[in-house]
Amino acid sequence: MLINQFLLLGAVLFCIGVYGVIARKNAVMVLMSIELILNAVNLNLLAFAMNMNGEGSADGHVFALYVLAIAAAEVGVGLGLVLLIYRNKRSISLDELSEMKG
Amino acid sequence: MLSWLLGAASGFARPKIDYHALAPEIILSVGICVVLIVDLFISESKKWLTATIAGVVLIASVIPIVTLAVIGDNTRSLFDGRYVVDEFSLIMKAMFLIIGYVVVLLSTNEIEEGGYYQGEYYVLLLSGVLGMVMMTSARDLVSVFVAFEFLSIPTYMLAAWRKRDTKSNEAGVKYFLLGAFASALMLYGMSLLYGVAHSTKLSDIGAAITVKGKLSGVEALAIVFIVAAFGFKVSAVPFHSWAPDTYQGAPTPVTAFLSVGSKAGGFVALVSMVYLAFPLAKDIWQPLMFVLATLTMTVGNVMALKQTNIVRMLAYSSISQGGFILMPFVVAGTKASETSLKTIVAYLLVYATTNLGAFAVVIAVTRKTRSGEISALGGMLTYAPGLTALMTLFFASLAGIPPFGGWFAKVSAFRAVLEAGTGYGYAIAVIGAVNTVIAFGYYGNIMREMWMKPAPDGDNSRVEVPPSIIAALGITGAGTLLLGILPHLVLRFGDLNDLVHTGALGK
Numbered sequence: 001m002l003i004n005q006f007l008l009l010g011a012v013l014f015c016i017g018v019y020g021v022i023a024r025k026n027a028v029m030v031l032m033s034i035e036l037i038l039n040a041v042n043l044n045l046l047a048f049a050m051n052m053n054g055e056g057s058a059d060g061h062v063f064a065l066y067v068l069a070i071a072a073a074e075v076g077v078g079l080g081l082v083l084l085i086y087r088n089k090r091s092i093s094l095d096e097l098s099e100m101k102g
Numbered sequence: 103m104l105s106w107l108l109g110a111a112s113g114f115a116r117p118k119i120d121y122h123a124l125a126p127e128i129i130l131s132v133g134i135c136v137v138l139i140v141d142l143f144i145s146e147s148k149k150w151l152t153a154t155i156a157g158v159v160l161i162a163s164v165i166p167i168v169t170l171a172v173i174g175d176n177t178r179s180l181f182d183g184r185y186v187v188d189e190f191s192l193i194m195k196a197m198f199l200i201i202g203y204v205v206v207l208l209s210t211n212e213i214e215e216g217g218y219y220q221g222e223y224y225v226l227l228l229s230g231v232l233g234m235v236m237m238t239s240a241r242d243l244v245s246v247f248v249a250f251e252f253l254s255i256p257t258y259m260l261a262a263w264r265k266r267d268t269k270s271n272e273a274g275v276k277y278f279l280l281g282a283f284a285s286a287l288m289l290y291g292m293s294l295l296y297g298v299a300h301s302t303k304l305s306d307i308g309a310a311i312t313v314k315g316k317l318s319g320v321e322a323l324a325i326v327f328i329v330a331a332f333g334f335k336v337s338a339v340p341f342h343s344w345a346p347d348t349y350q351g352a353p354t355p356v357t358a359f360l361s362v363g364s365k366a367g368g369f370v371a372l373v374s375m376v377y378l379a380f381p382l383a384k385d386i387w388q389p390l391m392f393v394l395a396t397l398t399m400t401v402g403n404v405m406a407l408k409q410t411n412i413v414r415m416l417a418y419s420s421i422s423q424g425g426f427i428l429m430p431f432v433v434a435g436t437k438a439s440e441t442s443l444k445t446i447v448a449y450l451l452v453y454a455t456t457n458l459g460a461f462a463v464v465i466a467v468t469r470k471t472r473s474g475e476i477s478a479l480g481g482m483l484t485y486a487p488g489l490t491a492l493m494t495l496f497f498a499s500l501a502g503i504p505p506f507g508g509w510f511a512k513v514s515a516f517r518a519v520l521e522a523g524t525g526y527g528y529a530i531a532v533i534g535a536v537n538t539v540i541a542f543g544y545y546g547n548i549m550r551e552m553w554m555k556p557a558p559d560g561d562n563s564r565v566e567v568p569p570s571i572i573a574a575l576g577i578t579g580a581g582t583l584l585l586g587i588l589p590h591l592v593l594r595f596g597d598l599n600d601l602v603h604t605g606a607l608g609k
Contacts, residue, residue, distance in 0.1 A: 037286035044293035056300040070251045085271045097272045100347045
């Protein structure tokens with residue numbers, strides 16, 4: 001069965017995403033890395049669902065649809081917030097977000 | 103695949119929906135739409151009406167909870183057991199709705215005077231409360247995820263509510279990026295759990311992980327990811343870095359909401375995952391919880407000692423309180439399982455009333471002092487004796503001095519971990535005891551400032567406390583006293599028979 005390849009691709013995407021969240025200093029790039037993780041999740045869910053055939057299969061399909069829809073809402077809010085800091089600071093670098101410390 | 107799905111749909115029978123059990127959620131959803139529509143049609147000077155409607159909606163949603171509790175029949179299980187209304191969810195729903203009501207009371211003046219968008223503010227606040235209310239009943243990975251996002255996304259926007267203030271922007275962005283990352287981690291863990299259990303229902307997952315006996319690496323990975331994700335939400339160290347900045351930058355009523363509502367939402371999710379989805383995988387999550395609880399208590403306390411800003415100090419204090427709520431989780435899978443669940447419920451109730459009260463006093467006092475520094479609290483005894491007494495009450499309760507609520511909550515947390523009789527239980531009890539003593543340091547520091555120091559600018563004019571904040575102070579003050587003097591009230595609610603019977607404790 002092909003499931004191993006799908007899961008491996010999912011794991012690779014997940015690792016790239018986590019690396020991006022940790023290493024990138026640009027807010028939009030971090031948002032894109034989070035999207036990569038969510039794609040890995042959907043790939044996993046669908047690979048598992050296709051592998052199940054029948055019992056419990058619909059759960060995975062429904063879950064993937066919910067992930068898509070809610071991720072879109074989340075990115076909408078995220079881009080709004082990034083726009084907000086761009087308007088006030090003329091920069092979306094996360095390094096410059098350090099007014100509060102301690 | 104499509105043909106299979108269509109084939110399955112042909113045998114589709116409409117599930118019976120128990121509208122009484124869903125009534126709180128339905129009232130809240132309708133209320134959100136009403137606030138949104140009313141906001142469109144009223145003039146700027148009448149926008150305060152949206153706050154009133156939001157308060158009425160929250161109180162109205164409590165009514166079906168009371169009737170459900172009075173009828174007191176068996177657990178109501180909806181949608182194939184994926185959405186369950188039992189005693190645990192009823193008491194938690196009531197708590198979240200009252201938290202929402204108190205936050206509305208705290209927000210009214212601040213939001214109106216600041217010239218912020220009022221209608222939208224209350225829509226988002228109600229949406230956040232709706233997410234928390236859903237979380238208490240969610241017994242399926244999909245509904246846990248939807249509720250989790252529902253309680254997170256509105257609060258990202260609320261944290262950045264002061265649009266022109268770069269501190270508030272920073273608070274919102276930091277909270278959003280870490281929150282979105284946490285929910286992505288949680289989803290990856292959930293997708294692995296689904297693959298292992300062939301179902302998204304929590305009880306099915308619990309059964310699938312139990313049967314095999316020995317845990318596979320995939321299961322362990324999934325559990326670690328999920329616990330870490332909820333660790334972000336409850337700001338457990340080392341996932342706490344967003345909390346102090348977000349709490350300080352956000353408008354203070356929003357901070358009160360985040361530190362109580364959203365944190366309790368995370369704990370409710372953690373309860374349903376730990377007690378229902380993987381109760382028997384305790385080899386994995388017990389050491390994890392031990393480390394999280396230890397670090398959270400200790401780091402929160404030590405950092406709180408050196409803060410000079412009152413809201414930032416309350417942020418670290420709420421982190422360390424979170425560590426105490428994590429304490430009973432360490433013994434969740436042992437013979438003290440039932441006590442630990444009761445303790446978590448009781449601690450959440452006490453923490454919610456006490457912490458909201460402390461924020462209410464801070465909001466009332468900063469209306470006069472216009473400063474977030476702890477040194478600005480000097481002379482409070484002379485110009486606001488009532489507020490000083492209340493603040494002392496709340497801090498004494500947070501520190502665990504009898505006879506207030508916090509004392510009872512701490513005692514039952516220690517009782518739970520000692521009852522378990524495990525090595526982890528004794529170790530965490532010792533660490534908790536040391537931390538309780540450290541906590542007296544910073545709570546005492548504020549009390550000294552209020553009681554002994556003169557006002558820094560010599561201004562002893564009275565504080566004008568608006569009636570809505572007086573109401574909030576009344577509710578939280580009475581709650582803190584009542585929970586301490588009559589702890590049997592919450593212990594009765596904490597009697598979670600239904601959750602025990604649904605197999606929540608892994609029996």
